[in-house]
Amino acid sequence: MVRKFPNLSKPITLGRVTFKNRMFSAPMGGTDITNDGCIGPKSVGFYELRAKGGAGAVTISECMVHPATDGSHAYHLDESILNSLACATYAADAIRRHGAIPSLELSHSGMFAGTYMTDKSKQKSMHQWGPSDTVRADGVPVKALTKEMIAEIVASYGHVAGLAKRAGFEMLMVHGGHGWLINQFLSPLFNHRTDEYGGSLENRCRLAIEVLKAVREAVGPFFPIEFRMSGSEFVEDGYGLDEGVRIAQMIEPYVDLIHVSAGTYQKTFGITHPSMFTDHGRNVFLAAEIKKHVSKPVATIGGLNDPAQMEEIIASGKADIVYMGRALLADPFLPNKVMANKDEDIVRCLRCFTCMAERAATSTRRCTVNPLIGRECEGDVIYPAPEKKKVLVAGGGPGGLYAAYTAAKRGHQVILCEKEAQLGGILKSEQALPFKYEMYQLSLTYAKMAREAGAEIRLNTEVTKEYVENEAPDALIIAVGSEPLVPPIPGLKGDNVVVVNNYYLEKDKVGDEVVVMGGGLAGCECAIHLAMEGKKVNLVEMRDMLAPDANVRHRPLMLKRMEELSDNLTILTGHKALKVTSEGVVCENPQGEEVLVAGPSVICALGQRSRTNVVNELYDTAPFVRVIGDASRVSTITNAVYWGYHAALDI
Numbered sequence: 001m002v003r004k005f006p007n008l009s010k011p012i013t014l015g016r017v018t019f020k021n022r023m024f025s026a027p028m029g030g031t032d033i034t035n036d037g038c039i040g041p042k043s044v045g046f047y048e049l050r051a052k053g054g055a056g057a058v059t060i061s062e063c064m065v066h067p068a069t070d071g072s073h074a075y076h077l078d079e080s081i082l083n084s085l086a087c088a089t090y091a092a093d094a095i096r097r098h099g100a101i102p103s104l105e106l107s108h109s110g111m112f113a114g115t116y117m118t119d120k121s122k123q124k125s126m127h128q129w130g131p132s133d134t135v136r137a138d139g140v141p142v143k144a145l146t147k148e149m150i151a152e153i154v155a156s157y158g159h160v161a162g163l164a165k166r167a168g169f170e171m172l173m174v175h176g177g178h179g180w181l182i183n184q185f186l187s188p189l190f191n192h193r194t195d196e197y198g199g200s201l202e203n204r205c206r207l208a209i210e211v212l213k214a215v216r217e218a219v220g221p222f223f224p225i226e227f228r229m230s231g232s233e234f235v236e237d238g239y240g241l242d243e244g245v246r247i248a249q250m251i252e253p254y255v256d257l258i259h260v261s262a263g264t265y266q267k268t269f270g271i272t273h274p275s276m277f278t279d280h281g282r283n284v285f286l287a288a289e290i291k292k293h294v295s296k297p298v299a300t301i302g303g304l305n306d307p308a309q310m311e312e313i314i315a316s317g318k319a320d321i322v323y324m325g326r327a328l329l330a331d332p333f334l335p336n337k338v339m340a341n342k343d344e345d346i347v348r349c350l351r352c353f354t355c356m357a358e359r360a361a362t363s364t365r366r367c368t369v370n371p372l373i374g375r376e377c378e379g380d381v382i383y384p385a386p387e388k389k390k391v392l393v394a395g396g397g398p399g400g401l402y403a404a405y406t407a408a409k410r411g412h413q414v415i416l417c418e419k420e421a422q423l424g425g426i427l428k429s430e431q432a433l434p435f436k437y438e439m440y441q442l443s444l445t446y447a448k449m450a451r452e453a454g455a456e457i458r459l460n461t462e463v464t465k466e467y468v469e470n471e472a473p474d475a476l477i478i479a480v481g482s483e484p485l486v487p488p489i490p491g492l493k494g495d496n497v498v499v500v501n502n503y504y505l506e507k508d509k510v511g512d513e514v515v516v517m518g519g520g521l522a523g524c525e526c527a528i529h530l531a532m533e534g535k536k537v538n539l540v541e542m543r544d545m546l547a548p549d550a551n552v553r554h555r556p557l558m559l560k561r562m563e564e565l566s567d568n569l570t571i572l573t574g575h576k577a578l579k580v581t582s583e584g585v586v587c588e589n590p591q592g593e594e595v596l597v598a599g600p601s602v603i604c605a606l607g608q609r610s611r612t613n614v615v616n617e618l619y620d621t622a623p624f625v626r627v628i629g630d631a632s633r634v635s636t637i638t639n640a641v642y643w644g645y646h647a648a649l650d651i
């Protein structure tokens with residue numbers, strides 16, 4: 001066959017190992033780790049899914065090499081722990097049996113030990129070891145590693161590498177980036193040593209090289225070793241791309257692949273994990289520059305999810321391999337789809353950070369667009385239902401569409417009714433915000449999936465009690481969503497007011513000076529967009545805090561974006577709206593005074609409420625009824641999709 005993406009689909013050999021394509025799965029922590037540091041079955045399922053989806057290599061995330069001086073990435077490989085080697089072997093096996101190469105990332109978090117602990121207060125009772133004595137920004141003291149300790153850590157890299165090879169891993173990634181221990185030694189920001197491990201670049205690279213030599217000694221000459229580095233730290237007093245190039249040149253003799261990532265976890269999170277406010281592939285230039293100065297293969301990463309862009313990266317010689325993290329959570333089958341010329345079926349990552357925020361919130365993983373993530377052991381195959389039923393889905397938002405797709409895949413006769421002329425529900429409004437366009441596209445992708453699975457879609461069709469009784473389905477999934485809250489504030493129904501959900505339809509009504517009422521997620525993101533368009537925006541919010549509904553990873557990046565736009569965007573928290581006039585919104589300020597917040601155009605973003613009246617009307621109309629998404633509780637797309645998927649499986 002003629003492959004549409006021949007470069008991405010081409011095998012590559014590193015050491016003596018051949019990888020079936022150039023699309024590798026980046027390390028992303030599995031969260032099921034047993035109390036004694038073994039990789040649990042749910043994590044194995046998490047990694048296996050990406051192997052099944054066709055990635056050339058799947059990297060198991062940070063294996064802590066020296067627990068005595070670390071304590072962040074709880075998973076480790078230690079033959080004194082019953083089951084440790086066995087679990088690693090099962091994990092490597094699960095990847096290998098789908099034709100992907102299992103790789104293990106070896107890591108030490110150094111002065112940031114404890115970062116991933118759910119109970120952060122425990123960090124204070126640990127010892128944090130780094131290149132130099134210091135006190136972290138959060139007040140945790142850091143002690144400088146002695147040379148004896150460095151030697152012990154280096155030896156432990158070798159020891160763990162040997163165990164990993166024994167377990168069946170066929171590549172090892174030494175983590176030298178993102179602000180962890182090896183990066184801390186490379187970085188002039190963190191490393192203030194005056195011995196042979198500090199000062200000159202040669203000295204700062206010493207630890208990395210000693211580690212790589214120890215790993216090489218343990219695994220032999222033909223076993224691929226990869227060094228993950230930040231091409232630039234992107235922080236003041238850290239190293240930039242010039243030094244990144246020199247670091248790559250210094251470690252080149254000891255590795256088979258140079259993996260160029262960016263930034264540090266602690267200081268430039270939104271660069272290491274490019275957010276929706278940045279370009280896809282914003283870090284590719286780092287790999288491209290390094291590649292000009294080395295002869296070993298180079299990998300790139302960062303916000304990549306578009307096969308055409310990734311193909312171009314390899315075709316034009318900017319890198320030899322593309323790594324993906326979040327894109328393979330959104331759609332683990334992306335590599336298989338690329339190889340099969342089915343790129344149009346890819347479910348794209350939204351860069352919404354649900355994946356990373358869920359870890360912080362619940363110590364598990366989820367993905368907004370993929371209900372299986374973190375729950376892979378429940379099985380990724382949608383099996384045919386034993387008995388075919390007639391299923392009616394009321395509502396064509398993301399939850400309803402995913403439910404329709406899943407039910408149709410199971411062989412049920414599915415009818416999805418949407419009362420509006422267009423599918424997508426609340427996601428329709430995202431088409432007006434370029435940085436959220438992929439969220440709108442998600443509804444198109446889900447609609448395509450539902451149609452191709454055999455669901456019949458009826459637009460402009462409102463589901464009423466009579467409608468259901470007439471159709472007489474065996475199962476009804478109520479996914480009618482929510483409606484905007486428009487409280488009885490005088491003037492809020494005026495002609496100068498646009499409800500945020502309708503902005504995509506009425507954007508011409510919005511002039512150059514705008515008041516956005518409501519500093520929840522929707523209001524903040526709309527304000528960002530309007531400010532990016534050059535409008536003068538006043539954002540008023542009654543509470544003291546903006547967007548408490550945003551997840552813990554997205555929120556700080558969103559607030560930072562708002563700060564960057566502060567020439568055009570004024571934030572007024574603690575302001576209670578009293579009335580809307582043709583000149584703006586009259587508010588009560590925190591001092592209890594009435595003030596006019598100017599802006600003849602007004603956006604109303606005051607929240608959503610469930611369409612409970614519709615739910616109540618439909619509840620007793622079919623033998624099986626399930627209410628999902630916002631119709632059940634105003635919530636996230638993540639929940640809507642997850643509940644929709646499971647509603648369809650339960651029929």
Ligand SMILES: Cc1cc2nc3c(=O)[nH]c(=O)nc-3n(C[C@H](O)[C@H](O)[C@H](O)COP(=O)(O)O)c2cc1C
Nearest residue numbers: 026027028029061062272273302303324325326355
């Ligand atoms: C859920 C999640 C977990 C991650 N865990 C790790 C990890 O354990 N080790 C690591 O080196 N990077 C980790 N990363 C960073 C990714 O490997 C990758 O560098 C980053 O997400 C940027 O790639 P992307 O834009 O394709 O997601 C993680 C990223 C995500 C999204």
